[in-house]
Amino acid sequence: MRTQFIGMISLVRKETSRVLRIWVQTLIPPGITMSLYFIIFGTLIGKRIGEMEGYPYMEYIAPGLVMMSVITNSYGNVVGSFFNAKIQGHIEELLVSPLSEVFIVIGYLAGGIIRGLAVGTVVTFIALFFTQINIKYPLMTFFVVIMTAGVFSLAGLINAIFAKKFDDIAVIPSFVLAPLTYLGGVFYTVSLLPEFWQTISRLNPILYMINSMRYSVIGISDVSIQNALMMIVFFFIILFLIAVILLRKGIGIRQ
Amino acid sequence: MQNAFGMHALSIKNLSKKYKSGVEALKSVSFDVQQGDFFALLGPNGAGKTTAIGIITSLVNKSSGSIEVFGHDMDKELAEAKSCIGVVPQEVNLNLFDFNFNILVNQAGFYGIPRSEGKKRAEQYLKKMQLWEKRKTDARSLSGGMKRRLMVARALVNRPKLLLLDEPTAGVDIETRRMMWDFLRDLNNKGTTIILTTHYLEEAEQLCNKVAIIDEGKIIENDSMQNVLKKLKTEVFILNTEKPLDEAPNIKGYLASLRSPQEIEITVSQEQGVNDAFSSLQESGVKVLSMRNKNSRLEELFLDLTKGQLGDDS
Numbered sequence A: 001m002r003t004q005f006i007g008m009i010s011l012v013r014k015e016t017s018r019v020l021r022i023w024v025q026t027l028i029p030p031g032i033t034m035s036l037y038f039i040i041f042g043t044l045i046g047k048r049i050g051e052m053e054g055y056p057y058m059e060y061i062a063p064g065l066v067m068m069s070v071i072t073n074s075y076g077n078v079v080g081s082f083f084n085a086k087i088q089g090h091i092e093e094l095l096v097s098p099l100s101e102v103f104i105v106i107g108y109l110a111g112g113i114i115r116g117l118a119v120g121t122v123v124t125f126i127a128l129f130f131t132q133i134n135i136k137y138p139l140m141t142f143f144v145v146i147m148t149a150g151v152f153s154l155a156g157l158i159n160a161i162f163a164k165k166f167d168d169i170a171v172i173p174s175f176v177l178a179p180l181t182y183l184g185g186v187f188y189t190v191s192l193l194p195e196f197w198q199t200i201s202r203l204n205p206i207l208y209m210i211n212s213m214r215y216s217v218i219g220i221s222d223v224s225i226q227n228a229l230m231m232i233v234f235f236f237i238i239l240f241l242i243a244v245i246l247l248r249k250g251i252g253i254r255q
Numbered sequence B: 001m002q003n004a005f006g007m008h009a010l011s012i013k014n015l016s017k018k019y020k021s022g023v024e025a026l027k028s029v030s031f032d033v034q035q036g037d038f039f040a041l042l043g044p045n046g047a048g049k050t051t052a053i054g055i056i057t058s059l060v061n062k063s064s065g066s067i068e069v070f071g072h073d074m075d076k077e078l079a080e081a082k083s084c085i086g087v088v089p090q091e092v093n094l095n096l097f098d099f100n101f102n103i104l105v106n107q108a109g110f111y112g113i114p115r116s117e118g119k120k121r122a123e124q125y126l127k128k129m130q131l132w133e134k135r136k137t138d139a140r141s142l143s144g145g146m147k148r149r150l151m152v153a154r155a156l157v158n159r160p161k162l163l164l165l166d167e168p169t170a171g172v173d174i175e176t177r178r179m180m181w182d183f184l185r186d187l188n189n190k191g192t193t194i195i196l197t198t199h200y201l202e203e204a205e206q207l208c209n210k211v212a213i214i215d216e217g218k219i220i221e222n223d224s225m226q227n228v229l230k231k232l233k234t235e236v237f238i239l240n241t242e243k244p245l246d247e248a249p250n251i252k253g254y255l256a257s258l259r260s261p262q263e264i265e266i267t268v269s270q271e272q273g274v275n276d277a278f279s280s281l282q283e284s285g286v287k288v289l290s291m292r293n294k295n296s297r298l299e300e301l302f303l304d305l306t307k308g309q310l311g312d313d314s
């Protein structure tokens, strides 16, 4: 057990130091992208939109934008790191070691969560230049950010496990993740949508994450907050188990 | 797993591997490696050496069979088995963007070795492999031979009882090869069991006390180096006689047997030559009409395995 723990800490350390070592690649780009969102949607267009659900538009979208960067970055971190290890072959360093699959998953998960948190913090500070943020339930914010980062780290890991070529790790972020995030209520409340599209929207898991975040910050949500939190925890557990099982079976990594 | 010679470092039983492509890389392979052995797995391209190493290090899933590493069944005590092993792969599998020092410390960590101890070992083995000056560069900027040495250092950080080397001297210069050979001999003398794969009989001869020859997924020879060399350096001839014989004639100094009433099989070592055999046969009144070489796969292989001389870096 002690052996496993030391092994896991080594992996966590390796994965997090990677995030910090290449901070120009990991922390700056999301900062720039989000600044642009704030300038365009908040300052330029936001003024014309006025209020959303009784909040200035900027304040309404800020939690969602933070969440959006957390999602893309934790996913991107793990999918990139694991796929690289696979392509260069150094995933074998882990596979030949006695470190068990559960701890390998935790190691990559930690890397993704820390990247998510770091980016989330950077984006939050940027947001402060444009609007005020008074976090209503800070503990819940913390929980939601970590769990969401976790869910998408695990999803990234699973993507990387199956991926055989670079295209395979680009497809999901652009064809699944991006649309679901944009349609997940970052920029609007789903109550603006026709009945049919509201129902469709409720099938989108990201909607629940963004609304949990918004609820924890400004106290409003399109969906029941209990359901939303349960949903996040549920996804986390399921994806964690899937990742462990895939690694144990050696899918995509052992012939 | 105790026997008269001590514990088996490795015991492989009926190991088979069929890749998804349909290639049967291993066909019911069995062999044991004794603790303290320096064991050569010798065979031509595509024989199944890397596949075998891959299965022992759990990088490749086996199709059937069983493996024990120092008495730990890999199906039941995988972590214990893995802890005993260090491996140097045939293909470079280094993280090209991390510092060489970190690569070693992390690898030690994955084996459960605390960081402080891992750093000491990283220093020790980088120095041994003459890479200490390169500790703060990344693996990308190492030459091919240096990468290989780095992989050897990495394989040693957990102080494995069983070291597996898949063609450790492929593509390194003569000086490095000598250095590596000396190092491996020393390591083996200090008690590490070593298995190495190679295409070259010469390399196996220089280093190993035991050898298994593998070909097309089958072990075709498995013995002490001495015995295998003896077998490899003999030839079997088939002599057709004029008259049928009842039993094999006694040919002094040669091993002879009857294949059929008119065919004698004799084993001839390289130094011996066939002249004496003919004189002896003549004396006993046996008239030989013709003679042919009994081609065995082992002999063909021997030609292959000795063809590429190590010195010319082929």
Ligand SMILES: Nc1ncnc2c1ncn2[C@@H]1O[C@H](COP(=O)(O)OP(=O)(O)OP(=O)(O)O)[C@@H](O)[C@H]1O
Binding pocket: A255, B019, B020, B021, B023, B024, B025, B043, B044, B045, B046, B047, B048, B049, B050, B051, B052, B090, B199
């Ligand atoms: N991943 C794989 N998928 C399908 N077939 C494979 C795979 N790896 C190896 N093989 C096949 O299995 C057989 C044995 O290959 P292996 O790499 O074990 O040989 P080897 O003895 O190590 O050869 P070499 O001396 O060239 O390294 C070959 O026919 C090879 O084509």
Ligand SMILES: [Mg+2]
Binding pocket: B049, B050, B051, B090, B166
């Ligand atoms: Mg090979």
